[in-house]
Amino acid sequence: MTAYTKNILFTSLLISITTIPLGYSADQKKQFYFLGGGGEPKGETTIFDGEIKRVGSFINNSDWDSTVSFNGGHAKTEDLMRSKMAKAKNAGPFIEKNYNAMMDEMIAKLESGELKAGDQLMVAIDTHGAKRSIGKDAEKTHRVALSYSEAKELTNLSGARTVDLDKLDKIADLAGKKGVKLAVADLSCYSGNLLNIKSDKVCLISGSGPEQYSYGAGTLKVGFLSFSQANTFSSKFFDSLKKGKNLEDLFLSARSSSTDTPDFPMINTSAGIAINDLIYKMITPYLDYNNDQVSNFGRQYGRTGDGFEERICNIDSNHHQLIDLLKQYNSLSIVADESGRNSDDFKALRSALEEYRSYQKTYEVSMRGKFEAEKEVRNIFEKQFPNDKKAWSEYDPLDFLTIDLDLQIKRYQEYADREKNNNNKYVAVMMDLTLSQLKKQKEIAAYVKANLSENSKAKLKAQEDAYGKSGVTKNLASRVSLEAKKVFNTLYKSLKKPESNPCRDFVL
Amino acid sequence: MINFFLLVSLLISNNLLAQEFSGCGEYIFKGVLKHDEHAHLKMIYVVNEGTKSQMTFNLIERDDVQKLALMLDLPSTFKASIIKNMDGTRGALSFPSEIASRFPNPLSKNETGITKIKNFKCE
Numbered sequence: 221m222t223a224y225t226k227n228i229l230f231t232s233l234l235i236s237i238t239t240i241p242l243g244y245s246a247d248q249k250k251q252f253y254f255l256g257g258g259g260e261p262k263g264e265t266t267i268f269d270g271e272i273k274r275v276g277s278f279i280n281n282s283d284w285d286s287t288v289s290f291n292g293g294h295a296k297t298e299d300l301m302r303s304k305m306a307k308a309k310n311a312g313p314f315i316e317k318n319y320n321a322m323m324d325e326m327i328a329k330l331e332s333g334e335l336k337a338g339d340q341l342m343v344a345i346d347t348h349g350a351k352r353s354i355g356k357d358a359e360k361t362h363r364v365a366l367s368y369s370e371a372k373e374l375t376n377l378s379g380a381r382t383v384d385l386d387k388l389d390k391i392a393d394l395a396g397k398k399g400v401k402l403a404v405a406d407l408s409c410y411s412g413n414l415l416n417i418k419s420d421k422v423c424l425i426s427g428s429g430p431e432q433y434s435y436g437a438g439t440l441k442v443g444f445l446s447f448s449q450a451n452t453f454s455s456k457f458f459d460s461l462k463k464g465k466n467l468e469d470l471f472l473s474a475r476s477s478s479t480d481t482p483d484f485p486m487i488n489t490s491a492g493i494a495i496n497d498l499i500y501k502m503i504t505p506y507l508d509y510n511n512d513q514v515s516n517f518g519r520q521y522g523r524t525g526d527g528f529e530e531r532i533c534n535i536d537s538n539h540h541q542l543i544d545l546l547k548q549y550n551s552l553s554i555v556a557d558e559s560g561r562n563s564d565d566f567k568a569l570r571s572a573l574e575e576y577r578s579y580q581k582t583y584e585v586s587m588r589g590k591f592e593a594e595k596e597v598r599n600i601f602e603k604q605f606p607n608d609k610k611a612w613s614e615y616d617p618l619d620f621l622t623i624d625l626d627l628q629i630k631r632y633q634e635y636a637d638r639e640k641n642n643n644n645k646y647v648a649v650m651m652d653l654t655l656s657q658l659k660k661q662k663e664i665a666a667y668v669k670a671n672l673s674e675n676s677k678a679k680l681k682a683q684e685d686a687y688g689k690s691g692v693t694k695n696l697a698s699r700v701s702l703e704a705k706k707v708f709n710t711l712y713k714s715l716k717k718p719e720s721n722p723c724r725d726f727v728l
Numbered sequence: 729m730i731n732f733f734l735l736v737s738l739l740i741s742n743n744l745l746a747q748e749f750s751g752c753g754e755y756i757f758k759g760v761l762k763h764d765e766h767a768h769l770k771m772i773y774v775v776n777e778g779t780k781s782q783m784t785f786n787l788i789e790r791d792d793v794q795k796l797a798l799m800l801d802l803p804s805t806f807k808a809s810i811i812k813n814m815d816g817t818r819g820a821l822s823f824p825s826e827i828a829s830r831f832p833n834p835l836s837k838n839e840t841g842i843t844k845i846k847n848f849k850c851e
Contacts, residue, residue, distance in 0.1 A: 623802065650769060658797055
């Protein structure tokens, strides 16, 4: 009865998959390509060094024919590659030319039949990844950072040379048609975009969702010794690359045992895709956080007070709907699991989400206060300076409290004098007009500073303090991620089909 | 169960950013106003400064320089129009509005770019 009920309840969630029966032969080829290590600042080491050791261990202890194009320009990282990956063919630094050469090599092997049905091809990418663009020229997948260039920020990888991963689409298509077993693991940030390659004939694994960072292993230093901590998904994944393991089990094991990181690793099995559709988008807002490198926690609130209360209503409404949805999944799950362990997982996720929402609510109080203070400033503008609208109407009112107008006036005075000396009347007139406006803005700013109520000043200070302490959101988001991983596992077990799939069929 | 799927699809919201020029239109700019001796009005707006994806925008109207003057050398953001096709990484912006300094996170200062919010035909 239980099994029957479980079957009925979860059938509607299942997506049918096609499996290709493939035979094995004694001369089955196993080829592994490892690429990445780009976008890092100058220095001797990179954050990818721990992964080199892990992947090196797999290369050295397996019978896979391996090719590596990794890093470039970091002496100790390169030494590490030479010592830990000696068995692999070195395809040179991770630059565009070498990347394209390797992709073309894989395509040629597939087209020529050098790799044939039943052979295995695995590609692992471990570098900085960018958020996917939109628009007609957007990548299908996303862009990743190449070597000899530094990503100055980690969302769009500004500063780094990048390359898109779209050639993998062709490789996936060819592998599917030729019956070659292909697995691609993209462990970079925003790597969930890899799953935009739609194929039920290849195995695709990502280190995070399309809108989240992915995390490399940190390094723990004890005296002269340093240890790479294996608590992230990518380090767990690479640690688990062992002969005889299949990629579905390996993914699930790495995913469920990774901690402390607000990520959402993905797999393109039917069960994995169904769960992504069910919970990923709804969990995503709870993976936002602030710290010294990231500030996306407040992005749901908007920049100005316009529509703030409406946005809060939406956040609340979405939150309640998610909690209700999880309660319903929980009920279904209890029917399917007599042990009751699943129920605890759902409860724990709900609790983590409530904790996150509770913090958001306290933060929202400070945001509301800030917007009220902003409104008071705007009222002062309108009441005291109705004829100077040009000087204040297009600006964020709070900028008048912070920008150093004396400095700006000094600079424009210099520009104005210079243009007059150069007899450039057209620009000199403009600089004079600009100076007049800046002086008016200084007058307005002084008035606002002197006349803003103490209540509003306190509210602005409170918001500043709340922002300063918002680093706590990293832990809250990590807890949501951790509990969501357990629920993912529960759902995965329920949705997992008995038939094989390209990830389960991909045995190392 | 179908309701669940409907619910999920209703709750989905995407906030992806396009950080490139994709035809004329209204954009959100995130960059820095700079003094430039060689520019027509001596002021330019730079996004992704010092990177391979740097874009430079001339200011055409004197009124626009006045509007943006407050933000000289400060990380800033505003809405403005690009009314003519860009020449590679160089273009011009017009009609800036909703001008503000950017969120004071050390790294987000580097989060620059342009994001299209409205399409219109180039002149």
